Amino acid sequence: MRIGLTALIARATVLSLIALTFGAATLLSEERNAGVLESWNDGAAKRAIIDFVVRVTKDGGAEFVPQAQRIAVFDNDGTLWAEQPLYFQLAFAIDRIKSLAPEHPGWTTTEPFKSILAGDVETALATGEKGVAQIVAATHAGMTTEKFGEVVDEWLANAKHPKTQRPYTEMVYQPMLELLLYLRDNGFKTYIVSGGGVEFMRRFAEDVYGIPPEQVVGSSGVVTFEIGDGGKPELIKQPEIEFVDDGSGKPVGINRFIGRRPIFAFGNSDGDLQMLQYTAAGNGARFAGIVHHTDSDREWAYDRASHIGKLDKALSEAVTRGWSVVDMKADWRTIFPEKR
Structure with missing residues (x-):
């Protein structure tokens, strides 16, 4: 079948417009994400994060998530800051x-x-x-x-870390600081959900991570209300444990203190497995990520046999379910922030 000159020109024009449209969209996407996650190498983990954020924040897109539902939760020890040689x-x-x-x-x-x-x-x-x-x-x-x-x-x-002699608040992961900021810039509300003591973490979470005290979920002891000297109302910390925010306690804590199932979760150990499962099981687009400690030179290398931050069952499930596993040695250009 012969195609007339007019038809050929029309077809070429349509193809050119399609190419220009997709090219412009690519350029806009690249411009939007230029300079984000700078401490991350351009690998599968970084691309998966950016792709997820773009999909859930694209107004009118098939996987768009309203801002109020953009809840991101992070473990603290071993995920946002180091945890070796002990918590x-x-x-x-x-x-x-x-x-x-x-x-x-x-x-x-x-x-x-x-x-x-x-x-x-x-x-x-x-x-x-x-x-x-x-x-x-x-x-x-x-x-x-x-x-x-x-x-x-x-x-x-x-206090100083025994290996690096840096303040503990400088043992945070620069790539994760960038990730927290990137998510907040895209309308996410970021929470800490950790086995650490909630009142301990609240003392530094806002200054270090930009996460306010009310967005920190952690283990807690019993606190009682009493009238102290001079009639001053006080809250007194008791020796009894009230709530352990680890393992299966993490989804329970999320339900109790946040009230929404997250769409984005990051952990690093088997203690985070249930939180990742709970997040991934929701409807719509979901992201579950694990920090895998693989860099014995710049940090530590440990996983299945470690007494601190054991990563065994969660690592296996991540592979089975296709969760993002961050290889610290390969995926992070830098680990800790520059010394102040």
Whole structure:
């Protein structure tokens, strides 16, 4: 069949317009995302994040999500900041025990305090839940919430990480700081959902991550209302544990304190598995990501056998379900922010 000259010109014009339209859309998309996630190498993880954000924020798009429903949740230890050689809040508790020891001479012969004072943290933790409860009671309870906050502030201002000699608040991951900002710039509300103590994390979350205290979900102890000296109303921290925000507790905490199923979640360990499952199980577009610690030179390399941040079942499920796994060594151009 012969095609006339007019038809050929018309077809060429349509094809040119289509090419120009898609080319312009590509340029606009590239311009929109230029300069974002600068500390991320251009790999599958970065592309998956940007692709997801573009899809759920495209007004009129098939996967558009209203801004009120753009909830993103992040684990803290090992996801937003480092967690080796031991959880930073545990380092706080250990330092606190050492500073309080002169007031408690009996600790030198009583576990778990005896081992902590001798520098044997492994033996102290081997005392199990009872020992941990004693550590929490001695270092986190028996004071007002305001006093506890002051103690945490002082520790964060002076304590240094044993390997890097940097303040603990500088052991945050620069790529994740950029991710938090990128999400907020695109209408997401970012939350911390972590096994760490909620009142501990609230002391630095806003300054370090830009996440206000009311968007921090964590483990908590019992707090009671009392009338203190001079008739001043006070909140007193008690030694009993009220809520553990880890494992299956994370979806429960999300439901209790956020009230919406997230569409975006990041973790790094088996303790985050249920949070990732809960997020991924919702309707519509979903993103589940895992930080895999693979860089023994710039940070640490650990996963399935680690006693801190064990990543075993969650890693296997990520592969099966097609979740994004961030290879720290390959995907992150830099890990920690420049020293201040």
